[in-house]
Amino acid sequence: MKKELLLLIELQKIDNQFREVEISKGTLPQELERLQAEERDLTVMREQSQVRLKELGLDLRKREKRHDEFKLKVGDLQKRLFSTQTNQEYEAVTREIEFHQDALLENEQAMQTGMEQQQELEQRLEESAERATKLADSLERMRGQYAEHNQSSAARIQDLDGRRAELCESIPRPLLSHYDRIRKAKDGRGVVAVYRNSSCGGCYQALPPQKINKVRMMDDLVLCEICGRILITDTLDTKL
Ligand SMILES: [Zn+2]
Structure with a gap:
């Protein structure tokens, strides 16, 4: 899953640039x-x-x-x-x-x-x-x-x-569809990083520590239960 998540991050960066335009x-x-x-x-x-x-x-x-x-x-x-x-x-x-x-x-x-x-x-x-x-x-x-x-x-x-x-x-279709659906429904962001070690960077809902650990491992696709955005680790040197 790690590879796909990294691709999604790249995709989100491109979509952010579309928004800037x-x-x-x-x-x-x-x-x-x-x-x-x-x-x-x-x-x-x-x-x-x-x-x-x-x-x-x-x-x-x-x-x-x-x-x-x-x-x-x-x-x-x-x-x-x-x-x-x-x-x-x-x-x-x-x-x-x-x-x-x-x-x-x-x-x-x-x-x-x-x-x-x-x-x-x-x-x-x-x-x-x-x-x-x-x-x-x-x-x-x-x-x-x-x-x-x-x-x-x-x-x-x-x-x-x-x-x-x-x-x-290079991104599996179901993952891409989920990303696009959430991105369109939620202010253009389908992928968000964990915020301040404690919450979803999209809706700021607190996340349980074990969920944050899971996100950081990057082995599985982890979604925020509240907003549905795809969560990614905050440990990567990436600005979304
Ligand atoms: Zn959320």
Whole structure:
């Protein structure tokens, strides 16, 4: 078992280096993801605002035309009012004037609302344009950093991949599977050394002395009963 345990230690060291590469990326990937999502939302909002602005513009032009038509109509009716012959005719024209004046008022109110919405949208577009520019600048900078980082870590990852594959060929499959399962489930460490002569270096649960002795002999595979990690002796000059 000693040989296999020593191979596992080497494997753990390689996996630790993989983790270092991951960690060195820092929060850049998440930050990049967050900014990309913000950019997507902002683009959708700006596109929708532009569509709405166009609709409002068309609607306002129609209403302006209607406004002029109603004005003309009211003017004509007022002229007609003076030439009416009967009371009945006078009242009918008056009613028609009132009808058109109400329509005129309603149309003016709708125009007012439309113009307010236009202003609001224009302001929103102006404000978000500034944010969109800043966002694009940040994203470009961050993508550059990310690419640079990926380039330098790609060579390292390739080297680690090669070494790991080679090592794995010499480790019995069931042992490798156990190691990988624990490593993935427990903060990346599948193999841990005895800690301070007394406990598991992974979960810090105290270990009975006879178990520690067994670990130090390296004849058998010894697992921590609490966390399941593979225990190795602390007497080797190895840092995990
Ligand atoms: Zn443990």
